[in-house]
Amino acid sequence: MADRLDPAMCRVKVGKELFTCAGPSVVEALQSKGFDVFLDLKFHDIPNTTSKAVAAAARLGVWMVNVHASGGRRMMEACREELERLQLDRSPLLIAVTVLTSMSDEELLEIGYKSGAAEMVRHLAALSVDSGMDGVVCSAQEAAMLKQSHGINIKLVTPGIRPENSDVNDQRRIVTPAQAVQNGSDYLVIGRPITQAAEPVNVLETIIASLN
Numbered sequence: 001m002a003d004r005l006d007p008a009m010c011r012v013k014v015g016k017e018l019f020t021c022a023g024p025s026v027v028e029a030l031q032s033k034g035f036d037v038f039l040d041l042k043f044h045d046i047p048n049t050t051s052k053a054v055a056a057a058a059r060l061g062v063w064m065v066n067v068h069a070s071g072g073r074r075m076m077e078a079c080r081e082e083l084e085r086l087q088l089d090r091s092p093l094l095i096a097v098t099v100l101t102s103m104s105d106e107e108l109l110e111i112g113y114k115s116g117a118a119e120m121v122r123h124l125a126a127l128s129v130d131s132g133m134d135g136v137v138c139s140a141q142e143a144a145m146l147k148q149s150h151g152i153n154i155k156l157v158t159p160g161i162r163p164e165n166s167d168v169n170d171q172r173r174i175v176t177p178a179q180a181v182q183n184g185s186d187y188l189v190i191g192r193p194i195t196q197a198a199e200p201v202n203v204l205e206t207i208i209a210s211l212n
């Protein structure tokens with residue numbers, strides 16, 4: 001896939017599946033091809049463990065790294081402090097996942113949340129910004145609301161992107177690429193609609209054209 005894509009067209013994301021198979025060397029290989037890498041390992045642990053994992057990611061030179069906002073304020077603050085201690089020329093964007101885009105309101109109630117996705121995302125995004133995060137992962141359905149409250153203080157990373165008529169798969173809170181940008185998304189995360197396509201580069205080009 002990396003051989004077919006051009007770093008001028010997109011950044012790339014390395015998630016749990018690829019990282020567990022291939023480890024840090026795949027990150028280094030992608031970077032040596034000129035790609036900015038989003039290391040999507042969604043760290044969620046006690047403050048010490050999470051912040052040390054974020055520091056390890058930063059030392060790999062990744063462009064973006066994420067943790068779960070539900071790890072709490074102390075965990076997120078520890079991650080920010082650990083990054084500052086490293087004093088890197090280029091620190092990764094530190095992003096907190098609010099509510100997974102695969103979760104519906106009904107599923108959130110089932111696991112004991114007292115409100116639906118929009119309210120939980122609003123709450124966790126405010127906590128994330130206050131705890132030193134550069135931005136959050138959310139659905140583009142919540143993007144306009146968050147841009148209105150936080151403006152330039154929040155970067156919005158939005159998975160659950162589905163072009164018109166494409167498979168929803170396991171996602172629940174989906175938005176089309178053009179609508180996501182219109183809602184204020186800064187970075188669209190698009191997996192299967194591109195990776196599972198017969199002609200991934202064509203699909204990516206069509207998506208980019210739809211944004212212009």
Ligand SMILES: O=C(O)c1cc(=O)[nH]c(=O)n1[C@@H]1O[C@H](COP(=O)(O)O)[C@@H](O)[C@H]1O
Nearest residue numbers: 015040099100101137159160189190191192
């Ligand atoms: O942090 C993420 O990247 C993430 C958060 C989230 O709430 N939802 C979500 O789908 N993701 C990731 O974004 C990607 C979406 O992939 P597709 O559903 O194939 O487009 C997957 O790699 C997920 O792990």
